[in-house]
Each structure stands twice: as structure tokens, then as C-alpha cells.
Amino acid sequence: MIQVDDLVVRYGAATALDGVSLSVGEGEMVALIGPNGAGKSTLVNALCGILKPAGGTVRITGQISLVPEGRHLFTPLTVDDNLRLGAWRRKQRDTGHIYELLPELTPLRRRPAGRLSGGQQQMVALGRALMARPDVLVIDEMSLGLAPRVVETLAGHLRDRHREGLAVLLIEQNARLALDLCSRAYVLEAGRIVAEGPSAELAGSAEVAAAYLGLEP
Numbered sequence: 001m002i003q004v005d006d007l008v009v010r011y012g013a014a015t016a017l018d019g020v021s022l023s024v025g026e027g028e029m030v031a032l033i034g035p036n037g038a039g040k041s042t043l044v045n046a047l048c049g050i051l052k053p054a055g056g057t058v059r060i061t062g063q064i065s066l067v068p069e070g071r072h073l074f075t076p077l078t079v080d081d082n083l084r085l086g087a088w089r090r091k092q093r094d095t096g097h098i099y100e101l102l103p104e105l106t107p108l109r110r111r112p113a114g115r116l117s118g119g120q121q122q123m124v125a126l127g128r129a130l131m132a133r134p135d136v137l138v139i140d141e142m143s144l145g146l147a148p149r150v151v152e153t154l155a156g157h158l159r160d161r162h163r164e165g166l167a168v169l170l171i172e173q174n175a176r177l178a179l180d181l182c183s184r185a186y187v188l189e190a191g192r193i194v195a196e197g198p199s200a201e202l203a204g205s206a207e208v209a210a211a212y213l214g215l216e217p
Contacts, residue, residue: 062135075114086131
């Protein structure tokens with residue numbers, strides 16, 4: 001669903017991504033972890049066509065949809081209106097199936113998005129992305145600033161959508177969450193992929209454990 005080969009992205013003379021290669025197969029859930037400034041958001045922007053690569057290739061198969069970092073909702077609009085915006089390219093904009101997938105939003109559908117909690121807003125951002133009925137979902141920092149219980153609920157919804165066949169690229173600073181949710185992962189540091197493989201193997205790596213899981217090597 002996503003195939004990135006030797007991707008190079010520059011901001012002027014600065015290289016943000018330097019020969020990055022990764023893939024997400026059909027129905028696969030893959031994590032990309034790394035510290036602040038590693039280039040994760042730059043990769044997201046390249047995947048979505050916002051940034052033009054200086055080198056390499058990006059190939060997307062099927063419909064891609066993004067849950068952006070920071071959610072970026074239209075706060076004066078209602079939850080239902082925000083959801084409809086996720087289907088702006090589609091003739092069918094009925095939101096009923098989103099409330100079936102994310103029932104926590106049902107009592108909030110007429111509430112302005114700006115009056116929601118952070119966790120509720122993240123749920124709306126997820127629902128908005130699902131309105132496009134994507135083949136592959138890119139989620140940028142799902143857990144950022146949210147309470148553990150809220151993150152657990154969101155993770156459960158993500159697992160459910162994955163079981164239904166949705167491919168997912170989860171971009172997360174919370175490495176423990178990402179490695180738990182995803183079967184395979186990449187580690188991005190300073191614009192380069194420095195490790196990749198099954199999540200269980202990466203979690204068992206002394207270097208990854210020390211750098212991202214808070215464990216002693």
C-alpha cells in the first residue's frame with residue numbers, strides 16, 4: 001500500500017530525510033518510531049504530497065487518509081460537520097457508519113469540536129480520516145498529550161479497523177505503544193532508518209530498549 005524507496009527531502013541546504021526506504025503491505029500495521037526532529041512529520045508530508053522529494057520515490061496504492069499530528073479540526077464546526085469534511089471528495093457523505101465504528105462520538109455529534117476534550121478531538125480526527133474509506137491510514141502521533149485510558153480506547157479502535165483489513169502506518173514517539181500495536185517497525189533517527197524488523201525483535205534489542213523504552217541496556 002505504501003512503498004518508499006531511497007527518499008530524500010531537503011529544506012534548503014538541510015537534509016531532513018536521507019535515503020529513507022520503508023513499506024506497508026496490504027492489511028499490515030507498521031510502526032515508525034523516533035525522537036523529536038528525526039524527520040517523522042517530514043515523511044508524512046512527503047507521503048501526502050505536501051513536500052516534493054529531492055530524490056527517491058513514493059508510491060501509494062489505493063486511497064490514503066491521514067490523522068495529522070495536532071488533529072487540526074475546524075473548532076467552530078460541529079463534530080458531524082468535521083466528519084463530513086473527511087469525505088469531501090466522495091458523493092456519499094453520510095456519517096452514520098462512523099458513529100457505529102466510534103460510538104463514543106454519538107452523543108457529541110452536534111457539539112462544536114472546540115468544546116471537546118483532547119481525547120474526544122482525536123476520536124473525531126480518526127473518524128474524519130475514516131470517512132474517506134481509505135485503504136491505508138497514516139496516523140501521526142496518536143497518543144500525544146492524551147491520558148493512558150484514552151490512548152487505550154483509541155488503540156482498541158485501531159486494532160478493530162486493522163482486523164477489518166485496513167492497512168496502517170503508525171508514526172509514534174511512544175515506542176512502547178507502537179511496538180505493542182504493530183507487528184513490524186522502523187526506527188528513524190536524524191533522517192535515516194537505523195533499525196527495522198519485527199516489533200518483538202526491536203523491543204528485545206538492547207539499543208532500542210535503552211533509547212525508546214526506558215530500559216537499561
